[in-house]
Each structure stands twice: as structure tokens, then as C-alpha cells.
Amino acid sequence: MTRPFRTAAVIGAGTIGLSWTALFAAHGLTVQVSDPRPDLEDATDEALAEFAPHLAAQGLDTDGLAGRVHLAADVAEAVRDADVVQENGPERVGFKKELFAQLIREAPGHALLLSSSSAIPATAFSAGLEDAGRVLVGHPFNPPHLMPLVEVVPGERTTEEAVHAAVDFYTAVGRTPVVERQEMPGFVGNRLQSALSREAVYLVQQGVISPEDLDTVVTHSLGIRWSAVGPFLGSHLGGGPGGYRHMSAHIGQSMQQLDLGQPSQDPQDRERVIEAVEKAYAATPYTELAEARDRKQLAVLAALDDVRRTQHDKEN
Known part of the structure; x- marks a missing residue:
């Protein structure tokens, strides 16, 4: 790993942000969460309880999960001691420009600044910012605590060191990062x-x-x-x-x-x-459909892991 990651800030606690929060905490990171939603505490507690069985099924220790998650009063507090920031805000260029300008000001100089952007390339919201070399996209598939893929998409000014650090970070939290070398709306x-x-x-x-x-x-x-x-x-x-x-x-x-x-x-x-x-x-209620989807996805992932382990044993 190119650098240690101990504290993660999750900015935006919608479906994606809460999923990231659970995953990061399950891998032992201290997680600071920021979102203006009035029900942030309840939403976070519910998400951790809902996702804990999914994480346990992946072999992760979920004891003390909630104890590693902290709710920040604002963005500045969330990112103050962060080693990595995962942004999950609205898909609006103007919003992301303002937010990433603040992240660059408020987060430590070593912090990696990642966006869960689904379609907007990093260059679109970081081109005019100072220190844009540590800004890039880390786009997951929903929900990221289950789906392994993360598309790592550097902007025009992103440094290679930041790209390698992002790959190391996502690998450390059990994801499968793929680096895409040309920005295209929507990515791959x-x-x-x-x-x-x-x-x-x-x-x-x-x-x-x-x-x-x-x-x-x-x-x-x-x-x-x-x-x-x-x-x-x-x-x-x-x-x-x-x-x-x-x-x-x-x-x-x-x-x-x-x-x-x-x-x-x-x-x-x-x-x-x-x-x-x-x-x-x-x-059929949304919760039932989502639960069935997640059970099936976990079963597929478990079967694929079993095949990979078997193949690895044969080769070694």
C-alpha cells in the first residue's frame, strides 16, 4: 500500500454513501459521515443494521461496527482528520465544483479526494481548482458494500500517485478497482x-x-x-x-x-x-425486492469466490 488509510470521510449519506460507510467501518476504518439530512442518525443506524449481515457473509467482522462510525456536524469537521474522502453528492457539476473546492481547503494535504460520480468526469468539476492532482472518480456499482467493482477514473490533472493510492485503498476494502485511462461521460x-x-x-x-x-x-x-x-x-x-x-x-x-x-x-x-x-x-414492496436482489448477489459472489479458491489451490 502506498499510504496508510485509517480515517475515511463520507460526504453525502444517501444509498451509496451509507453503503460506503458500512463497508469502510467493517474494514476497521474510523468513518466520519456528513449530510444535512435531518434523519441522519436514524438513517445511519438503520443502514448499519441492515448491511451488517451482508458484510458478515463476506467474512468481515461486524462487531463494534457502529462504534467506528461518527456523525460530523458539517463537512469541515468530517474531513478534518481524513486520509480519504468519498463524496456522494448530487450529479450536478456546479455542486461538485463548490464541494471539492471546500474539500481541498478543509481536508489534510495528504487526503485522497474521491467522487462516487455516476456520469460526470473529474475534470468537469476539478479543472479550475488548486491541488486537483488528488481528485478523481471512484465510481461504485450500487450497493458498493456488495458489488465489488469500482471504476477509478483520473481527471486530466490527477497524479499517478493518486491513481495508485486509490487502487490501493479500494483493494484494501475488498473492492475490485479498474483504472480507466480516458474520461467519458458515464464511464464504462x-x-x-x-x-x-x-x-x-x-x-x-x-x-x-x-x-x-x-x-x-x-x-x-x-x-x-x-x-x-x-x-x-x-x-x-x-x-x-x-x-x-x-x-x-x-x-x-x-x-x-x-x-x-x-x-x-x-x-x-x-x-x-x-x-x-x-x-x-x-x-411487491421495494424492501422485499431489494432483499431478494442482495441475497442472490451474495450467492453469486460466494460461488465465484469458491471457484477462485479452488482454482488457486489447483495452481499452487
Whole structure:
């Protein structure tokens, strides 16, 4: 590790921020949380209680979890002694510019300043700031205490030392960081998700399939495959002994000829899709759907870890 991380500041205690808080605390960090929401104490207590079983299932010690989490009166107090700051504020460039200017002023000079931004690149909100070399994006998938991926995306002025430190930090808290060397709105994960979502909406709008049946298609085929291998390795294996070259020369050519759809932005067409999704899922409370999702995700992660351990034992 390039530097020690003992204290983390979490700025913004919505769904993502509270998930980060639980994860950081479960890895032994002292966590200072700042958010103007009036129910911050109750929301934090509820989140820690809810996420503790998820963290325990990952082999983490959750005893004393709440004791490592402290609620700060404001941003300045939260970041005063921080080694790393994880920002989880609104997706607005102006907001992030003001906040990161304050973080640079208030946080110690060694503190790493990370943003959970889902789509806005670091350069967009740090270009005019002093000491922007320690500012970069650390974009998780929701919820970060379960989903391993963190997209580490440096801005134009981010130093290599900060990139390495971010990779070390996220690795230390059990995540899988991937460094992306060119800033693009939405980064990689959300761009891939958006591409699939656009075609899914188009197919439902065209009456080809219902929302629940489309979800079944994904969870019973692509979802299973992509949890084990990504698109490129999947295609390489799909080409048989000839690999990706064979796939590209044969099936790949026919796939490239598909005319993918563009969903209608007409309000009535959009409303029909919304109503169809609500008809499929709104009868079940959000908490039940989220709990079922998280149980399944934990089961997948546990199975993948078991395969990795088995493979490691074979190789050693």
C-alpha cells in the first residue's frame, strides 16, 4: 500500500454513501459521515443494521461496527482528520465544483479526494481548482458494500500517485478497482448498462416482450454468463477452438448487421413502459425486492469466490 488509510470521510449519506460507510467501518476504518439530512442518525443506524449481515457473509467482522462510525456536524469537521474522502453528492457539476473546492481547503494535504460520480468526469468539476492532482472518480456499482467493482477514473490533472493510492485503498476494502485511462461521460459500466437498457426499452415499446419476460431472458442467459466471464472472453469461448477470431469472422458478421432500435421519447410511449414495469413489480414492496436482489448477489459472489479458491489451490 502506498499510504496508510485509517480515517475515511463520507460526504453525502444517501444509498451509496451509507453503503460506503458500512463497508469502510467493517474494514476497521474510523468513518466520519456528513449530510444535512435531518434523519441522519436514524438513517445511519438503520443502514448499519441492515448491511451488517451482508458484510458478515463476506467474512468481515461486524462487531463494534457502529462504534467506528461518527456523525460530523458539517463537512469541515468530517474531513478534518481524513486520509480519504468519498463524496456522494448530487450529479450536478456546479455542486461538485463548490464541494471539492471546500474539500481541498478543509481536508489534510495528504487526503485522497474521491467522487462516487455516476456520469460526470473529474475534470468537469476539478479543472479550475488548486491541488486537483488528488481528485478523481471512484465510481461504485450500487450497493458498493456488495458489488465489488469500482471504476477509478483520473481527471486530466490527477497524479499517478493518486491513481495508485486509490487502487490501493479500494483493494484494501475488498473492492475490485479498474483504472480507466480516458474520461467519458458515464464511464464504462454505466455506458454498457445504458446500451442494454436502451434496447430493452425499445423491445418493450415495440410489443416484442414484457418487462418481466425481458428480465427473465437476461437473468437466465446473459446474466449468468456475464457473472462468470465478460463479453470479450464470452465471445472468445463462443468461437470454439478458433476463439474470438472465428467468432468475429462468422457469427460476428451477422450480429453486426442487426439494426438495434432507438426507444421512442414520446411521453405516451415512455409512460406505457413505466406502467408495464409497475404492473410487473410495484405490487411487491421495494424492501422485499431489494432483499431478494442482495441475497442472490451474495450467492453469486460466494460461488465465484469458491471457484477462485479452488482454482488457486489447483495452481499452487
